[in-house]
Amino acid sequence: xxxxxxxxxxxxxxxxxxxxxxxxxxxxxxxxxxxxxxxxxxxxxxxxxxxxxxxxxxxxxxxxxxxxxxxxxxxxxxxxxxxxxxxxxxxxxxxxxxxxxxxxxxxxxxxxxxxxxxxxxxxxxxxxxxxxxxxxxxxxxxxxxxxxxxxxxxxxxxxxxxxxxxxxxxxxxxxxxxxxxxxxxxxxxxxxxxxxxxxxxxxxxxxxxxxxxxxxxxxxxxxxxxxxxxxxxxxxxxxxxxxxxxxxxxxxxxxxxxxxxxxxxxxxxxxxxxxxxxxxxxxxxxxxxxxxxxxxxxxxxxxxxxxxxxxxxxxxxxxxxxxxxxxxxxxxxxxxxxxxxxxxxxxxxxxxxxxxxxxxxxxxxxxxxxxxxxxxxxxxxxxxxxxxxxxxxxxxxxxxxxxxxxxxxxxxxxxxxxxxxxxxxxxxxxx
Numbered sequence: 001x002x003x004x005x006x007x008x009x010x011x012x013x014x015x016x017x018x019x020x021x022x023x024x025x026x027x028x029x030x031x032x033x034x035x036x037x038x039x040x041x042x043x044x045x046x047x048x049x050x051x052x053x054x055x056x057x058x059x060x061x062x063x064x065x066x067x068x069x070x071x072x073x074x075x076x077x078x079x080x081x082x083x084x085x086x087x088x089x090x091x092x093x094x095x096x097x098x099x100x101x102x103x104x105x106x107x108x109x110x111x112x113x114x115x116x117x118x119x120x121x122x123x124x125x126x127x128x129x130x131x132x133x134x135x136x137x138x139x140x141x142x143x144x145x146x147x148x149x150x151x152x153x154x155x156x157x158x159x160x161x162x163x164x165x166x167x168x169x170x171x172x173x174x175x176x177x178x179x180x181x182x183x184x185x186x187x188x189x190x191x192x193x194x195x196x197x198x199x200x201x202x203x204x205x206x207x208x209x210x211x212x213x214x215x216x217x218x219x220x221x222x223x224x225x226x227x228x229x230x231x232x233x234x235x236x237x238x239x240x241x242x243x244x245x246x247x248x249x250x251x252x253x254x255x256x257x258x259x260x261x262x263x264x265x266x267x268x269x270x271x272x273x274x275x276x277x278x279x280x281x282x283x284x285x286x287x288x289x290x291x292x293x294x295x296x297x298x299x300x301x302x303x304x305x306x307x308x309x310x311x312x313x314x315x316x317x318x319x320x321x322x323x324x325x326x327x328x329x330x331x332x333x334x335x336x337x338x339x340x341x342x343x344x345x346x347x348x349x350x351x352x353x354x355x356x357x358x359x360x361x362x363x364x365x366x367x368x369x370x371x372x373x374x375x376x377x378x379x380x381x382x383x384x385x386x387x388x389x390x391x392x393x394x395x396x397x398x399x400x401x402x403x404x405x406x407x408x409x410x411x412x413x414x415x416x417x418x419x420x421x422x423x424x425x426x427x428x429x430x431x
Contacts, residue, residue, distance in 0.1 A: 035348075038063070038080050038320050041281060052078040052318075063283045063320065065342055067359040067370030070397050075309035081287035081317025084375070086347040088385045089286075090145045091412075095347065097124030097182040107134055110224035110270035113142045120189055120221065123182035128346040133274030133326040136343050141269060142197075145351035147184035148416040149175040153205065154407040155299040158255060161400035163310015168299060169253065170206030172429075173407075174414070175199070176421045179221055183412050190418060197221045199421040203429050206299075211235065212430040215243070216423050224270035231423050233430045240427065249335045255403040256369065256394045258335060264355040264371050264392075265328070265341060275327045282325075282342060284356050286375035286387065287317025295406055312402060314391070316374055321348045323356070337365045350375060351411060353389045362398075370395045377409070386411055 038060065039047050046052070046059050057064070057072045064072070072078065087095070105126035107113050111134050113121045125143040127135040151173035158167035178193035196218055203214035212235035220226045230243040248260035248267040260267040295301045306315040322345035329338050340359040344350055358371040370393075377390040388409040395402040419425070 035083055035320060035322070036281065037083070038283065041320060046080060048080050048082060050080045052080065060283060063281060065282065065340070065357050065359055065370075066367060067395075067397060068283075068357065068372065070367065071313070071370055071372075071395060074312075074397070074400065076313040077308045077315050078283065078318045079287075079315055081289060081319045083319040083321065084286050084288050084348075084387050088378075088387055089344075089348055089350050091183055091351070091384055091386075094124060094145045094182045094351070097122065098128055098346070100124065101126075102128060105138070107138045108224075109134075110222075111138050111141060111274070112222050112224060112270075113138045120194065121180055122188040123180045125346050125349060130276065130324060133276040133328075134269075136276060136324045136326050137265075137269050137274050137328075137341075139346075140265070140343060140355050142180050143349070143354065144177055144180055144198075145182070145349065145354075146411040147177055147181045148412060148414045149173070149352065150410040150414045150416075151407045152410070153297055153299070154405060155295060156253075156255060157311070157404045157406070159311055159402045159404060163312040165311050167254075168206065169204065169210070169255075170299065172203050172205055174201040174416060174421050176416045176418065178418060193418060195221055195226075197223070199418065201421050201426055201429065203426070214426050214430040216421070216426040223268040227268065231426065233426055235430055238431075240423065256396050256401060257403055260335075261358075261360075261369075261371060261394060263353060264358050264373065265339065271330060271332050271334075273329045273331060275329075277325045277327055277340075279322065279324055279345060281320050282323045283318040284321045284323065284342070284344075285316050285318055285372060286321065286350065286356075287319050288376050288378065288387065289317055299406075301406075312395075312400075314374075314393075314404075317376065321345070335363070336368070337361045337363050351386060351388065352409065353392075366398070368396065368398055370397060379410075381411075381413055 042059055052060055054073050061069055101124050104115050105113050106116050113126045121142045125139050127139045130136045154171040156169040157165045159165055175198055177198045178190040178196045181187050198219050200217045204210045214233045216231045218229040231240050232243050233240045249258050251258055324343045324345055326341045338361045341355055342357040344354045344356055353373045356373050360369040362368040372393050373389055374391040375387055375389050378385050378387045392405040
């Protein structure tokens, strides 16, 4: 046996070790330059291009979140897709900032990230190799890969248990990060905005009854010390009112979303405790060959779109990526008893919405709502490919009701300044 081992060539031995790693230690193999595919992990039982439905889903069950597995059992069909290269997830400037600042981040008990000297985080991913759940979520919070963002248009569809769309709402969103900037000057922090993390403007565009209804929000760098500042403009009364920053558990316009669900997990992390469960390989929805564009300005979908169970599920491409799986437990009384969140592992770190899936549990600790981000839409900017999000679905597994959000996303090419995302700009936009 030993003599046979000695006769193995260096190349053969390398292949043997690689295959052994994929089969027995899938996450360790992910650390290599080449990711394993679903074909590798299932030993050829599932191939790229195959469809996964309720009849064969157990072939990939080990690589699905609990809620996505439940969605497939309810009729969702997954197309096994191709992987997006790591260097197309984030910009070169972001990757350089991550390496330049590697090892310099510290994190507080309230999940606030600073440099070791106490100064603000300048940008890049704070914890490329996180050791705790708090470090994973600190990277989500302060490791954004863009400086400004525009969603225009956004269409929300309310879908009932029969798969019928019975309501549609249109919106536009503007985001401006005033800290942690790596791409658009000024880098790091916009002077005069040291206490602010980002500013957000959201305005309804459809139906006519709510057109102009808008909200302006400020998220502070230390959101444990100071909760969001928010204002709502009510066009019917031509009035602006201050809104509470503690209404995270309120429902959004009769949809399946609560305010805490924004961007998968929007409320202050200081109200939650985080535990890193594991690092592993999972099927996620970033995939470069979806049919684009999904819809036009009026919300009419591309004819190439395939829907299952009426309009319950868009048939998307899913591929294997590395993730950190974190359990989140609320420190306050909450609508959710816990959340299991699936966060992309560096360097497969999306420029936006790095928190890719969430399993939300009700107060009886039963699986309740599934949240899924979808990726793949792309454009070229400054010689780089931007793969961006184009949709979100939150599905109530207990009532078979869902809300889908589809949108066009534009990053780092909007030229927003702090003056473009203010209470004054909300009033101008809404009127």
